[in-house]
């Protein structure tokens with residue numbers, strides 16, 4: 001096994017910095033990237049024939065984005081880069097990948113998973129109506145394709161991304177009809193102490209809100225989402241309840257929604273890493289030490305796929321995971337390097353916890369979703385069916401509920417509905433959400449093309 | 457059908473042509489299939505279980521709610537596939553290929 005390469009999965013901030021550190025130590029890692037171009041989601045690149053400058057795409061983060069992209073280009077001759085390639089499974093000899101329709105097995109000595117995160121979604125009646133997107137999707141449309149999801153979108157959910165995306169739409173000329181945040185102003189103040197550790201980031205957020213307000217965009221706090229309305233199968237309005245309990249509605253032609261992030265943890269699960277319930281983010285995640293080591297000696301994690309701390313933390317965590325790999329394979333690592341990274345990450349940890357407190361996952365909404373609300377958008381499994389699994393069919397945890405009434409059985413494997421389905425199950429059984437467990441991962445973690453051929 | 461997406465910049469890219477359900481459409485070089493379609497229309501596909509119209513959701517290859525097919529039966533995620541000149545796409549799975 002000595003000659004097997006180290007694999008880095010993901011080429012966002014964490015994956016890029018991990019690969020860079022490995023190259024510095026003289027290794028030639030394999031970097032597997034699901035996207036066609038390096039950058040991950042946050043620093044996602046536009047297609048090569050697009051012309052907008054970095055400032056336009058990444059705003060205050062332009063310098064970091066550019067540094068990450070140019071550093072990666074420098075790395076290219078020293079790594080085995082495999083863009084457009086998805087890791088979908090694990091075999092005894094390595095990771096199963098697919099590129100277009102060619103399947104391959106890639107053996108490894110160690111693997112650093114930097115798989116990132118997707119939006120955390122709380123369903124709402126009407127959310128499968130065309131014109132409804134995740135917040136991340138609304139941002140990708142703008143950043144990577146120079147498109148707005150509509151001319152007058154509503155952004156609904158909670159978290160810093162809500163205001164960033166709304167602000168980016170304002171600047172692009174698609175003025176938001178409203179920003180609806182489930183977090184109240186008092187709740188946000190409570191998280192401020194932890195967030196104060198990164199004053200610049202807070203200041204940016206405040207600026208986005210101020211710019212939006214100045215442009216006449218209404219920012220509503222402490223709302224309860226009720227429905228995405230439609231006419232002719234197209235988003236026409238959002239209905240919500242305000243803090244005083246009054247029914248409100250705003251007309252719009254698109255909705256971007258999201259309640260923070262959820263880590264992509266399927267690969268760690270397939271690799272049999274142990275999981276733990278993270279009380280701060282209210283979700284299950286693989287167990288990692290502060291260097292990114294999992295409970296399996298050859299598997300390491302970095303970035304939002306391990307701990308939801310954002311892009312700056314991901315860069316540090318990527319480098320740190322690479323240091324851990326190097327240390328564990330007999331290289332000497334300067335203590336100052338790891339100490340410095342730990343220090344950086346301690347600030348990010350405080351900040352991340354502050355954010356989670358200021359913009360909490362609105363778990364309570366799950367209990368009041370009407371029975372006919374679609375939760376699983378793959379197979380149209382409703383909240384009522386999950387409650388039937390909880391009650392009449394007596395499913396004590398998610399995998400049993402999935403077997404009985406299919407939430408999370410669809411082809412997205414519960415990426416969109418899993419966390420909300422768990423909340424519905426837990427609420428119906430009147431137990432804390434950790435007690436209903438998490439959906440077990442099954443390969444392929446993303447659907448494979450029907451006509452796959454195995455690489456010879 | 458009104459378009460769902462609107463272009464806000466990068467409008468002077470080269471025009472390409474592809475076929476969707478047999479009709480020729482115009483797109484721009486660098487468009488994803490999802491953008492090529494949704495800048496002209498308001499849906500990508502229909503859900504297999506209740507036939508409701510869908511237009512993708514995550515744009516990052518996670519939700520799988522943007523599948524379209526080539527006329528040869530190859531399934532594609534519209535959000536993560538670049539539109540190519542001359543591509544022939546169908547928004548419903550070609551019936552004679554379903555039960556292979």
Ligand code: FES
Nearest residue numbers: 512515520522535
């Ligand atoms: S829109 Fe979600 S996978 Fe394409």
